[in-house]
Amino acid sequence: MLESTGAAVREPLRVVVMVSGGGTNLQAIIDGVKDGTITNTQIVGVISNNKNAYALKRAEENGISSRCVSPKDFETRGDFNVKLLETVDGYEPDLVVLAGFLVVIPPEMIEKYENRMINIHPSLIPSFCGKGYYGLKVHEAALERGVKVVGATVHFVDEGTDTGPIILQKAVEVQQGDTPEILQRRVMEQAEWKILPRAIDLIANGKVRVDDHKTMIMP
Known part of the structure; x- marks a missing residue:
């Protein structure tokens, strides 16, 4: 049983990484979590707009949930924006990381994740x-x-x-x-x-x- 020190205990930061290509920055984050360079953090999901992105393979190899949400699969950009935000929200992230995500982020998402999305x-x-x-x-x-x-x-x-x-x-x-x-x-x-x-x-x-x-x- 842990004794209370009076200090607040931080829950692990829930991170979603969004990437369009190879995912070298995603790999740097994965490695950082594994080797302790990044502490108190859990990568809960990877989202790509490109079904052929190697980043999705990196996620799979590391047991991280991944999704592809492509504008090509929707009749309008508005429909895509709704689905993209819905997919991000589904992971309940504390922080969204854009690591080479080459799609314009919907204004609604920028507003919702103000000071909780980095690039x-x-x-x-x-x-x-x-x-x-x-x-x-x-x-x-x-x-x-x-x-x-x-x-x-x-x-x-x-x-x-x-x-x-x-x-x-x-x-x-x-x-x-x-x-x-x-x-x-x-x-x-x-x-x-x-x-x-x-x-x-x-x-x-x-x-x-x-x-x-x-x-x-x-x-």
Whole structure:
């Protein structure tokens, strides 16, 4: 029998991960939960808009419930939005993680999960972000501009594109001879796969507060 210490006991954070492709960031979260980098957290579901997404295979291999909700299967975007929100709600998540989910999030879902939905973006916001900046396009733009430092950002999701309160950022150096593909991989390895698990762990342990559209990381 556990003795009471007077401290509040936190229930594990229920996380749903939404992803469209291979799911490397999903894998980083799965690994983080397994190795204890992410504490007090349970991945309760994975949702993809792409039935062929390897992320769904990763979920299956790790015993995580998964669903595919594709706009292609609905007559209208409105019908899809209703089903997507219904599917998310069905997992009763405390936190929704967008880990490369290339579908516009319904406004109703953004409102319902305010400060409970986060996104990983492969740049140091506010650089190379917003409409049209996703995937390799971000790294192509960075190399074309000739910047010397890139990186990744984890932020809360609001009604804008990449405009929500920033939680964590990590810089990565650009190297001579980089291609968009090489740079993308380095940003993933050195930034994305580190700060996304870290952000989830901070949230799971009650250490992130949003105040006036800015985040405070508590000690």
